[in-house]
Structures are given as C-alpha cells and as structure tokens.
Amino acid sequence: MAQFHFNYKDISRINHYGFSVRRIGIHLVGILLGYLIYEILFYLTLFITDGTEARNFWKTSGLLPVLPFTTTELSPLTTGVMWVGLSAFAAIFFLVSTMASKITIEQLRGDVFYSVGNALSFVKQNWKTVFGSFFGLISIVFLLFLIPGSVALLGKIPFLGKPILVLASLFTPIAFFIGLLIAFIITVLIASLFFVPAIAATTNTDAFETIYQLFAIVWNQPWRIVGYGIFLLFLKLIFVPIWAIFCLGGFIIILLPMFYLHTTFIQESMALANKWLGETLQKFTSLFFQDNTIIFGIDTSQPSVAIFSTTVCAILITVTLICIAGGVIAYLFSLASVGTTLIYTILRQHIDGQNLLETIGTGGQVEGTSVTIGEK
Template identity: 30%
Template sequence: MTGKKVSERLHFDFRDIFLASRLALSGKTIMAQFIGLGVGYLLWLIFTYLAWLLSGLGLSQTWGLYGFFPILDFSFSGTPAWICFLIGNLLFLLLWLLSSTAVAQLGFRDLLGDPFYPLTHGYRFAFKSLPTLVFTPGLILFFIVLILLFGVILGLVGRIASIGELVFSLVYLLPVFPVALALAYIILNFSVSLFFTPAVVATARSDIFDTIIEIFTTVWRQPWRLLVYSGLLYAVAKSAAFVFAYFCFRAAQFVHLSCGLLMGEKLERITATALNYLPRESVIFSYFTNLSPRIRFGFHLPESFHWGPLGGPENVAAFLLGLSFIVIFFFVISYFLATFSVGQVLIYLNLVKRKDDKNLLEEEKAKAPSTTPTNEVTSGSFE
C-alpha cells in the first residue's frame, strides 16, 4: 500500500476492525500491554493476599489454597479486608487504563506511518493523560452517585407519615421517572467510558470534558455502529488470542519433546509440577484454551500426575518453570487486550468519520507534516 495517503489506509467501515489483530501482533505492542497487566496484577495479588490476611487466613494457608491466582473465592470477612481488596481492584483498573492508552497511542502512531514510535513514549503519553483517564469515568460516576443520592433523599421524604407517600406519587412522573431514565443512559456511558476513554485520548488528544462529550455524543449518535463494531472486535480479539495461545501451546510441546529425549522422566516430573502453578480450573484459563464456550474446539494441558516429592533442585526448577508458564499465559492475555485496545482506536476513527465527517488521521498528519525517511518508506505496510 506504499504511496497511498494516510486517509486511504482505512475503509471507514466494518472491514477496518479486522486490522486490529494484525496491528496488535507486535512485540512492542504486546509488551506495552503486558507491562500494565503484569504490574497491575501483581499489585492486585498483594492487596488480595492482605485482604485474606485481614480475614484471619495466614499467608501459607492462602498460598496453599490459591497460589498465584486467588481468583475463585472472595469470601473475605470484615470491612478492612474488603477495603483492601477494593484498593487492589482500583489499582489494577488504573494500570489497565494506562497500558491500554499506551497501546492505543502505539496503534494510532502505527496507522500514521510511524511503526518505530517507542514504547516508552507511549507510556509517557499515557502518564501525561492520567488525569483524563481517571476523571473522565470518575466524573460520570460522580453524577451517577449524585442522582442516586437524590433518590435516597426522596425515599426519606416518602417515609414521612401521611404526606410522604403523597409527595412521592406526585413527583414520580415528573421529574423522578425522566431523571431515572437519564440515569440509565448515564450508566451506559460510564460503562463505555471504561473501555473507550483510552482510544479517545490517544486519537483526539482531548481533555476531561472533551472526552466526556465525545463519549456521550458517540453513544447517542452512533449507538448501533458502536454496538456492532464492538461485537465484531470482540470476535476478532477472541479468535486471534485463541490462535496465539494455540501456537504458544505447540511451541511448549516442541520444547518438551526435544528436551525430553535426554532429560527423560526428570522433565516429566518438573513439568507436571510447574503446570500446577497455572489456574487450570479457572474460567479465565479455559476461556483462552477454547475457541468458544459453546463450541468444543480447543486444546488441553496434560492431566495432573503425582510423581511424588521432588528434590530441592527439582522444586526450584519446577517453580521457575511455573513462572515461565505464567508469563506465557499473561502474554496471551496481553495480546487479547492489545487487540481490543487497538480495535477501539479503529472503531473511534470510524465513528468520528461518520458523525463529524472528520478524519483524525489526516488532521494529525497535518499537525506534523515532516516525517523521517524511514517512516515514509514503511508507512504503508498494512495491506
């Protein structure tokens, strides 16, 4: 596609969504998502362990029950434990927003013909945009809480003897019901903002209020395209992640077969123990090892086999190998999330073109008309 203008790289319809898996299949892009996922999960893991500790469960007990993945049971006891768990979830969400913005920026620069845009610059942009990333959904959530608070106040008025129920009945049609209807719409926009804000910030360079306006106008003016494109993007990301996971699985098998010729039973013992560090029984793991929950098409790890106690060096080797398997698993998840992040950029570029007749790629190119010779040569490598 060399020689075409920037505006000609996209069709500005559903066909662009299929570019997401290809744009995300880059070591730099996957690593950008992996950094946020890894750091975010590590913080979440620490605070989840603290929550279990505050609930009266010791560290050794928690490790014996859950290992690296305490994701199947959240029956904490006591308010401090739940607060600790909530902090961990908020930190994970923050890291996810940062990494998604960095990936969205990398994808946007790639579409502009700058495939050598550094990963560090992507994260620098993400941290610079941190107030917008936090306060865009934060302000929308504030309005939701404010409206709900008025509902609580109305409920208190309704408790007044004799006149409370009368007041409630009089104001129900106007203004209570229209406000409740608006609340449902605001909640929808809040949900969209959690996924869409990184794409808007990366492409439009918008501040907090501009980002909120963009999200609301997009949901209002292009709801069906947003819904259909998002569903298509999910299918693309899921299929691409499954294929990537399958190749990782086969690569691990090749390593096992070649090294097992000489290592023999020792490798079998180490591998069987190392695989137990993965969350093999969780929904998340089966999600990436199967194409669809309703279609029995996927791959499965070998069944657990008890080899008896391992020696000291073998235990250490199994632990290190287990960490390697976890890193590979996180890379698969990172590719899925990176495809989703880049796809959101493609969706937003399409929707802005539809609702405002604006080509954000052309506008960004006009702001910085000079590019390096290398970028000019490689700028059309998407078809």
C-alpha cells in the same frame, strides 16, 4: 497515513496492528505488574490477619488469583484489600490501553516510529483525562441518584414522611424522565470502559471533552457501536485461540527434549509447578485427557521430592507459564485497544466529519466540528 474506508472493513485490520511487539509488550508488562500488586497485597494481608488461612489458600490456590467476589470466607480487611488490588489492576489496564491506543493512532497517521517511550510520556501528561472521565460520569450518576434517594429518605421522617411521598408522587412523570436519563448515562458509563483510552489517545483533549464525545457516539451511533463491537468480538474469538495454541505448542516443543532425556526430573518439576498454580494445569488438561494427572503428556501422579534443582526448575516453569498466560491475555487486550481505536476513528468521521488520522504528534489537540447530540 493508512488508507481508511471508515466502515467495518477497517476493523478487520486489528490483527495487523494488534499483533505488535510494542502493544502486546506494554499490555504484558501492565498485566504482570497488576498481577504482582494484587498477589502481594492479598497474601500479605492474609499473613497479617491469619497465617493459617494464608497457608490454606496457598495449598488450594497457590499463585492463581482469587477474586474478591468468588469467596465469602475471608475477613473484611482481606476482601477490602483485594478490591484495592483489583482497582489497581484496572487503573494500570486503562493507562496501558491508552498507551496502546496512542501508538495505534500515530501509526495510522503515518508515524511508524512512534515509540513506547513517547506513549508513556503522553500518558504521564494525560492520565487525569482518563481517570477524570470515569470520575465525572460516576459523579453525574451519583448526583442524579440523589434526587430519588433524597425523596425516599425524606419519606422516613415521622409524621411528615407520608405527605412528602404523596407530594413527590405528583412529579412521577418528571421522575420517569430522570430515570431514563440515569439509564442513558449508565449506558455511557459502560461505553466509557471501552472507549475512554481510545478517545483520550486520539483527540488529546481534557476530561470534559472526552465525556462529551462519549455522549455523542452513544447517542448518534449506538447501532454502529453494537455492530462493530460484535464484529470485533468475533475477530477476537478467531485470533486469540490461534495465538494461544501457538504459545502452548511452543512451550510443549521446548519441553519435549528435556522430558525424554530427564523424565523423572521434569515430572517432579511439573508437579510442583502445577501445585503452585492451584492445580490449574491439571484442570486444563482434563479438558483433553481422561486422566487429569497427565500434564502435557507428563505424569504427575507420583509425589515429588522437592530438591533444590527441582525447585529451581519448577520456579522457572511456573514463571514461564504465567508469562505465557499473560501473553495470551495481552494479545487479547492489544486487539481490544486497536479495535476500539479504529471504531472510534470511524464513529467520529460519521458524527462530525472529523478525520482523526490527519493530526500527527502528541502535542496537537484535535479540534472537531461542534455537533449537537442527536444530530445526524
């Protein structure tokens, strides 16, 4: 079992646990799977609705994901499918984050051989807890919103509407407290986006207990959540750019020999890859080079001839760059999974004295001491 201080010092361990092949690997698989689902749904819908529009988007964006809230030029069907794809990506992210959190907590408990397969089995058994927690919180907010919403709708009734609104105004103080409750639950809902995978992985409880734990940490430890969250963000801003620089440097190093020995071939391949990625490489290098036709020292201003060998090389370069970008994001997600797991472990100790590091294995449900929300 890892030695724990149950304070901010433990959060500084995120790179030790986050820079892990298992955690980065499962996040990378999740990112690529979500990316493929999103892109396939997007272009498939474009081809079904309007082939010309699909070709136009391919010329301007290529394989670069286009988010539904960044454009208004698409049909309602395409926009709806994009939201479905984005929801699928989010669902995969939360499941993968639960796996990463489970590996983290078991490693902290001393089970260093806890595998990805074990984590996958855990998620198969507990995925309802993850999504049930979100559904439960959203349902609570929706039901509470029905109260002022119903009054507003009743106010639309002819002749009776105005008297109903006057009568409802007598209960304004009560409505104010309902509004405060809704605001608090929305805050809990926002916190759930970060902590549900960690709570589900560390406690192995159902959705109701997960929701209760969310209320408990937000009510009892709000400033620790904010403070530790800022500290976690600060660490991410340090570690992720370093990892990105190393990944980019590695790609450039393996590309240099081929560039000097096969200059024209690599230039044409990079030009195609840049085109397929929606000119992202040129936009990125324009931050460092005055001439944005220079990509990693390679001039792509000359038009390329798409022969078979060039196309194959461009495909491999494109796939490699997508995987590199995914690897950087996966490392960010890995740090987030480890960080939220560590933070929740610390918060739980401060709330009810429950040491989450004492339970080892997937079968044991953590039975914490009951604590009233608001109790310190």
